[in-house]
Amino acid sequence: SAAEKGGYDYFMLKEIAEQPKAVADTLLGRIGADGQLTLDELRISDAQLRQVDKVVIVACGTAFHAGMIAKYAIEHWTRIPCEVEVASEFRYRDPILDDRTLVIAISQSGETMDTLMALRHAREQGAKVLAICNTNGSTIPRESDAVLYTHAGPEVAVASTKAFLTQLVACYLVALYLGQVRGTKWGDEIQSVIQELREAPKQVEQVLLTMEPVRELARSLADAKSVLFLGRHVGYPVALEGALKLKELAYMHAEGFAAGELKHGPIALIEEGLPVVVVVPSPRGRSILHDKIVSNIQEIRARGARTIVIAEEGDEAVAPYADHLIRIPVTPVLLQPLVSTVPLQVFACELATAKGHEVDQPRNLAKSVTVE
Ligand code: AGP
Numbered sequence: 147s148a149a150e151k152g153g154y155d156y157f158m159l160k161e162i163a164e165q166p167k168a169v170a171d172t173l174l175g176r177i178g179a180d181g182q183l184t185l186d187e188l189r190i191s192d193a194q195l196r197q198v199d200k201v202v203i204v205a206c207g208t209a210f211h212a213g214m215i216a217k218y219a220i221e222h223w224t225r226i227p228c229e230v231e232v233a234s235e236f237r238y239r240d241p242i243l244d245d246r247t248l249v250i251a252i253s254q255s256g257e258t259m260d261t262l263m264a265l266r267h268a269r270e271q272g273a274k275v276l277a278i279c280n281t282n283g284s285t286i287p288r289e290s291d292a293v294l295y296t297h298a299g300p301e302v303a304v305a306s307t308k309a310f311l312t313q314l315v316a317c318y319l320v321a322l323y324l325g326q327v328r329g330t331k332w333g334d335e336i337q338s339v340i341q342e343l344r345e346a347p348k349q350v351e352q353v354l355l356t357m358e359p360v361r362e363l364a365r366s367l368a369d370a371k372s373v374l375f376l377g378r379h380v381g382y383p384v385a386l387e388g389a390l391k392l393k394e395l396a397y398m399h400a401e402g403f404a405a406g407e408l409k410h411g412p413i414a415l416i417e418e419g420l421p422v423v424v425v426v427p428s429p430r431g432r433s434i435l436h437d438k439i440v441s442n443i444q445e446i447r448a449r450g451a452r453t454i455v456i457a458e459e460g461d462e463a464v465a466p467y468a469d470h471l472i473r474i475p476v477t478p479v480l481l482q483p484l485v486s487t488v489p490l491q492v493f494a495c496e497l498a499t500a501k502g503h504e505v506d507q508p509r510n511l512a513k514s515v516t517v518e
Contacts, residue, residue, distance in 0.1 A: 150302075157506045158303035158395075158495050163354065165488065168308040170347040171297035172315040181340055183323045189292040190248075190274060192327045198248045202241065202273070203230040204264040205252035206515070208306040208390065209313055212278075213252050214383035216317035219480050223325035223332050234260040234518070237267035247273040250320065254301055254309035255514035256284025263518060265289060278316045280309050294320060303506045304513050305394050307491045310387070311350065314484055318343060339478050346484050349475040353488045356473065360489050363454065363470055364496035367421055372399040374415065374422045374451075375490075376442065378406060378435050381425035384483050388423055388490035394508050395498035405442045418450035423493075425486050426457040426464055428479050436463070443467045456486050 154160040178184050201220055203213035213230040220228040231241075233251070243249070249268040253261045256279040265275045265286065277290035280298050287293035296312035318339075325336045367373070373392055377385035385402035392400035403412050405424070416422070424443055429436040440463050447453050447467050455468035458476050465471060474485040498505050 156303065156495070156499075158305055158307060161301055161303055161308045162488070162491050162495065164299065165308045165311050165354070166347040166351040168296075168298040168312050169315055169350055169484070171299075172312040173319075173343060173346070174297070176319055177340055177344065181337055183319060183326055183340060185294065185319065185323050187292075188276070188294060188323075190276065194274065195248075195324060195327050197246050198226060198274075198324070199246045201226050201228040201248045201250060202243065202268070203228065203250045203252065204233040204236050204261060204268070205230075206233050206258055206260050208310050208387060209252040209254060209258075209261075211383045211387040211390070212310055212313035212317055213250070214386070215314060215380050215483050216250070216252075216321060218380050219318055219321035220324065222480065223321050223330065223336055224328055225330055226324065226328075232260075233258070233264040236264040241267075243268055243271035243273040245272040245274070247271075249273045249275045250278060250317075251275055251286055251290060252278045252313050252317070253286050254280045254296075254298075254306055254313070256281040256286040257514045257516050258286070259516050259518045262286055262289065276320070278313055278320070280312065302513075304508055304511050305391055305491075305494070305505065310487065311484060315343070315346070318481065339481065342478050342481065346477075346481065349477060349485050350488060352475055353485050357489065357492045359470075360472060360492050361496040364493045365500045368497055368500040370398070370421050372401075372415075372420065374412070374420065375400065375402040375425070376405040376408065376422060376439070377402070377425035378404060378439055379427050380480055380483050381427055381486060384425045384486050384490070385423070387487055388425075388494070391491060391494035392497065394511060395494045395503060395505050396501055397503065397509070398497075405439050408442055408445070413445070413449070416446050416449040416451050420451050421454060422446050422451040423454045423490070424456065426455060426461065428458050428476070428482060429461050429463065430476075430479070436461075440464055440467070456489055458482075
């Protein structure tokens, strides 16, 4: 009903708008006044966490993209090797697991059969399983050793939006907590990132307030045959997520690539007028990546691509090569997906609406996939 949608035409629009609150609720009570994380609910002792020598993340679809981003954060802040795999592939290749492996299963619904079967397999091999889940008392957290709930509230639209942002928050919390407990050379950075995480709800809000040009652009692209998405580092999974949203909602060919892979094949796809969305890493910190992606943008534009560039405020180097420039707030490098994903959700939702599609219930899809 209209009331359930809180005045929005679609649940997806409502859920996109709820993201600042969802992020704030997922942070609530987990950062102490002293700036230390307290994740007592984990039920895995600090001593056990210090024993962990490998992290394996399993998830599907959008939750898998959150897992890909988590890998960057976990390896950087904890120095523990981390793998991430789509849950449907996991158990069939006889993965190497033991009691020092921490498996993280990420699922909004907590009922995804592929993810459930992967976690059962992991537990049979003696691994500890931590669920990151949005649905209280669902099967995945019930069958896990521990759970960190995301507090996105109920997500109704098939396309995941607010659940994804809160999965990212939960993943960052786990990565930072593991780093805090184990003590790495990144202690000071961990402290400052914990502080910066508090700003995330405001920053997401700020992005939402500037989305009108993105909606206009999306409407103008309703007849495009294909859209490509490029990113690097944590922007790479964001590119994959942008493409998945467009497939699900607009039934369009859309593909995400690591920008460094362009020259190994995908650049052959570039032709006059092809829209290409580029998620640009921050020019601060890992600035070599920034420079490389700026050359990628030049290369594809020289071949006729229509460039849609998502870049941090103050990043002037990209401006001359952007046919459309979407600004996002300055964040720590690893946290950028919290803000860079939002324009891609809005883009896909608006483009699908312009095509006349039912965005809350895309064809052929179910909200939770309870078959393998
Ligand atoms: C996201 O937009 C999708 N509908 C889908 O990929 C989803 O993220 C996936 O099926 C996993 O669901 P879960 O988080 O409930 O396990």
